[in-house]
Amino acid sequence: MDCVHYFSGRCRSCALMGQPYAAQVSEKERSVRALLPASVTWAPSITGPEHGFRNKAKMVVTGTVAAPVLGIADRAGVGVDLRDCGLYEPDLGNSFDVLARFVTLAGVTPYDVGERRGELKYLLVTVAPGGALMARFVLRSTESLLRIRKHLPALLAWLPQLAVVSVNLQPEHKAVLEGPEEIVLHGESLTMRVNGLDLHLRPQSFFQTNTEIAAALYRQVADWVAEAAPNRMWDLYCGVGGFALHCAAPDREVVGVEVSAEAIASARLSAAALPGALEFVAADATAWAQRQVTAAELVVVNPPRRGTGTELAGWLECSGVETVVYSSCNATTLARDLEQMPSLVPMRARLLDMFPQTPHYEVVTLLRRR
Structure with a gap:
């Protein structure tokens, strides 16, 4: 590869x-x-x-509201956009541009680690066999929660395969991916059909990559x-x-x-x-x-x-x-x-x-x- x-x-x-x-x-x-x-x-x-095997993405969000960057942050804190990473399953990779557009629409400011300000720290996205998706927005606070709720119908229209949408609150300034509080905005669980069995994946549940x-x-x-x-x-x-x-x-x-x-x-x-x-x-x-x-x-x-x-x-x-x-x-x-x-x-x-x-x-x- x-x-x-x-x-x-x-x-x-x-x-x-x-x-x-x-x-x-x-x-x-x-x-x-x-x-x-x-x-x-x-x-x-x-x-x-x-390649094309990863069913989940843990995307650091940097950049600006107008131009969010989804991927990783380098040692200097500069964002590296990895929306075209070849490891992701196609249905997962195809969701990233839409989710970035939603960040702009809802006016959710990416978190700046160096300045310790902003709201959106990570986007956590999982795809199930068949293409259904779970998207989780990891936020510093509830400051942008009302705007995310307000514009959620637009996101669901753009990505009708979204089965679950939630907000996770991680207020602490440390290298911890998510916090204990989860606010589910749409759906309940993502169905992972494996070997003929339906495994139901809720936010904050672990499933193999x-x-x-x-x-x-x-x-x-x-x-x-x-x-x-x-x-x-x-x-x-x-x-x-x-x-x-x-x-x-x-x-x-x-x-x-x-x-x-x-x-x-x-x-x-x-x-x-x-x-x-x-x-x-x-x-x-x-x-x-x-x-x-x-x-x-x-x-x-x-x-x-x-x-x-x-x-x-x-x-x-x-x-x-x-x-x-x-x-x-x-x-x-x-x-x-x-x-x-x-x-x-x-x-x-x-x-x-x-x-x-x-x-x-x-x-x-x-x-x-x-």
């Missing part, structure tokens, strides 16, 4: 840009395998398109769970419930645990149409697991980059859980967590290239108690 922004030096986010895609995947495989025991059986890596590879990840985990055939299963750090929903069965009790209340609301909405005993709990995964009297036979964990941490890894080691499926976006923290649970032996693993053009990836590992 060639990118004018990368080769001109304007954007260096894609650290592997210019390398042949096969070489990128090969290097990821080499680095991940080096961190896991040599006895692990590896399935072939799962790859997808090397690459829909095609996420679908493959869910299928792989569902296959391993079907082989183990547990009567009880937990999905810790469940997000919108992707793993739990894919593993639901009439004779299986499945509990998903996630700290985000919005994600749990999304998961519950999706679960209503599925068979089996599906329960979703808004709680800290570690604290919730420690409170349970007995453990499930199988536990899926999908922690953030920092990993499960010592407490949860230690609990899994002593819990009596027979099978753990660990989905990780950072094999370094995965390897560290595995050291904390030596009775759970990595048996199988698979790399999924969720993030082409970057060193990042997803790796899923099947652990069984020795």
Whole structure:
């Protein structure tokens, strides 16, 4: 893949840009395998398109009301417009010019980091299979909220595929993408149809960046769970419930645990149409697991980059859980967590290239108690 922004030096986010895609995947495989025991059986890596795959955009907004810039800010705080970035799914990329036009129409001043003034910090946009969109305006305050409401009908006329529009308030001057308060202006949830299942994504809910590879990840985990055939299963750090929903069965009790209340609301909405005993709990995964009297036979964990941490890894080691499926976006923290649970032996693993053009990836590992 060639990118004018990368080769001109304007954007260096894609650290592997210019390398042949096969070489990128090969290097990821080499680095991940080096961190896991040599006895692990590896399935072939799962790859997808090397461009046009991103289903979400986190656009820094700079420039002026008349000429907003959507993309990133360089070290000097100068905006770099990335509306034509080749990583975005086409339906996502096609929305940016319309959203920029709306910023001008509604008179929402881009936030100036150096001057600490202005309103619009980020535009967060997600596209679902089929082209439906969610757009979130991250604002410093409610100063422009009435104008956004006033002109929202125009935006919906320009972009009728918008299923959800919301405002997120982030008043603090620090490098935090969004704040806790969300004001939904239109719709409720974005429907992500994956492997024949409708996953409902509300604002502030996490979903994987690459829909095609996420679908493959869910299928792989569902296959391993079907082989183990547990009567009880937990999905810790469940997000919108992707793993739990894919593993639901009439004779299986499945509990998903996630700290985000919005994600749990999304998961519950999706679960209503599925068979089996599906329960979703808004709680800290570690604290919730420690409170349970007995453990499930199988536990899926999908922690953030920092990993499960010592407490949860230690609990899994002593819990009596027979099978753990660990989905990780950072094999370094995965390897560290595995050291904390030596009775759970990595048996199988698979790399999924969720993030082409970057060193990042997803790796899923099947652990069984020795």
